[in-house]
Amino acid sequence: MPKTESIKITAILGPTASGKGKVSLYIAEKIGGEIISCDSMKVYLGMDIGTAKATPEARAKVPHYCMDMVRPHEPFSTDTWLKHAENAIRDIDSCGRKPILSGGTALYLKALREGLFEGPSADLELREELKAEAKEKGNVFLHDRLKKIDPESAERIEINDIRRIVRAIEVYELTGKPISEHQKEWGKPRPEFDIKLYGIRWPRDILRERIAERVDRMYEAGLVEEVRRIHEAAGFGRESSQALGYKEIVDFLEGRCSEDEARENLITRTRQFAKRQMTWFRKMDIEWFDVTPDETAETLAGRILKKILDK
Incomplete structure (x- = not known):
């Protein structure tokens, strides 16, 4: 057996x-x-x-x-x-x-x-928009945006970790729920x-x-x-x-x-x-x-x- x-x-x-x-x-x-x-x-x-x-x-x-x-x-x-x-x-x-x-x-x-x-599939257009926003206004700006919608994720994601910041914002935009909440459910x-x-x-x-x-x-x-x-x-x-x-x-x-x-x-x-x-x-x-x-x-x-x- x-x-x-x-x-x-x-x-x-x-x-x-x-x-x-x-x-x-x-x-x-x-x-x-x-x-x-x-x-x-x-x-x-x-x-x-x-x-x-x-x-x-x-x-x-x-x-x-x-x-x-x-x-x-x-x-x-x-x-x-x-x-x-x-x-x-x-x-x-x-x-x-x-x-x-x-x-x-x-x-x-x-x-x-x-x-x-796993989360929703990537939205390449949204990702490029967020990356462009970070490049134009700075990493801190994008991190502050994440902090407003998902403070729990913002606390553990470094300001320079643009990839994870973008993904967290992307999940929120696509599902209407913070990625930290999704992670608790799984x-x-x-x-x-x-x-x-x-x-x-x-x-x-x-x-x-x-x-x-x-x-x-x-x-x-x-x-x-x-x-x-x-x-x-x-x-x-x-x-x-x-x-x-x-x-x-x-x-x-x-x-x-x-x-x-x-x-x-x-x-x-x-x-x-x-x-x-x-x-x-x-x-x-x-x-x-x-x-x-x-x-x-x-x-x-x-x-x-x-x-x-x-x-």
């Missing part, structure tokens, strides 16, 4: 710079797990430093999936990630191993838990996966410090050279160009700001992004683990592991 029991998945979540990668690796080693990346920017080849991708050493210890899938100039969608993640989970489970989801892209997690809202748990969510939560001031320290480490590791190499080759695509660190350094490389300004912009934008991530996560049934300043990744992982094994 075909297997009908839900596949049990452990998800290690948290905002950027919370230490998800180290904790996930430790837990995977202890329980015979393999890691599925739940990060929309780790799918890009060569974007390693700025995305804090798992090192070759870590990937040699524990298999990682949904990383290095396309080149930065190529398109990538949530649907593509979902298909690869589902296949990886089933393969890991069929081998008697434990699937561990690790990352901070809440949309990917929601898609895995509840499926995808959100029903999928029976084939039993996903337990564990979150890493730092005090806000300490997370802000960790973000600044992480940016410094990325610069020391060669982030500017990594961005320059990609920029001078095929460049970045629509999705990858929004990645934290890459957009700011491209601005520096093209003379729109100094290197110091790019660094400060990156720190500010990362902190803002972490705040938006927590807004998303608060809507999910996550079991949070509050971290103390002197706690190591191994100690934290041990606390989470104990909870996993107790269930």
Whole structure:
């Protein structure tokens, strides 16, 4: 008979710079797990430093999936990630191993838990009108327009993410209902996966410090050279160009700001992004683990592991 029991998945979540990668690796080693990346920017080849991708050493210890899938100039969608993640989970489970989801892209997690809202077909004429409006009046103008019709979506969509702003406005114009409302209607748990969510939560001031320290480490590791190499080759695509660190350094490389300004912009934008991530996560049934300043990744992982094994 075909297997009908839900596949049990452990998800290690948290905002950027919370230490998800180290904790996930430790837990995977202890329980015979393999890691599925739940990060929309780790799918890009060569974007390693700025995305804090798992090192070759870590990937040699524990298999990682949904990383290095396309080149930065190529398109990538949530649907593509979902298909690869589902296949990886089933393969890991069929081998008697434990699937561990690790990352901070809440949309990917929601898609895995509840499926995808497809929405109405694209209205190309409307899209071009909205893009022209953004070009003429600026991204802020279009984002403000979205805020008036769908404040919930506006809160989680960045001002520079024109593609998603346009889609959200398009759905509203075509259906008369905000895309955030449509997404709530589609959100029903999928029976084939039993996903337990564990979150890493730092005090806000300490997370802000960790973000600044992480940016410094990325610069020391060669982030500017990594961005320059990609920029001078095929460049970045629509999705990858929004990645934290890459957009700011491209601005520096093209003379729109100094290197110091790019660094400060990156720190500010990362902190803002972490705040938006927590807004998303608060809507999910996550079991949070509050971290103390002197706690190591191994100690934290041990606390989470104990909870996993107790269930």
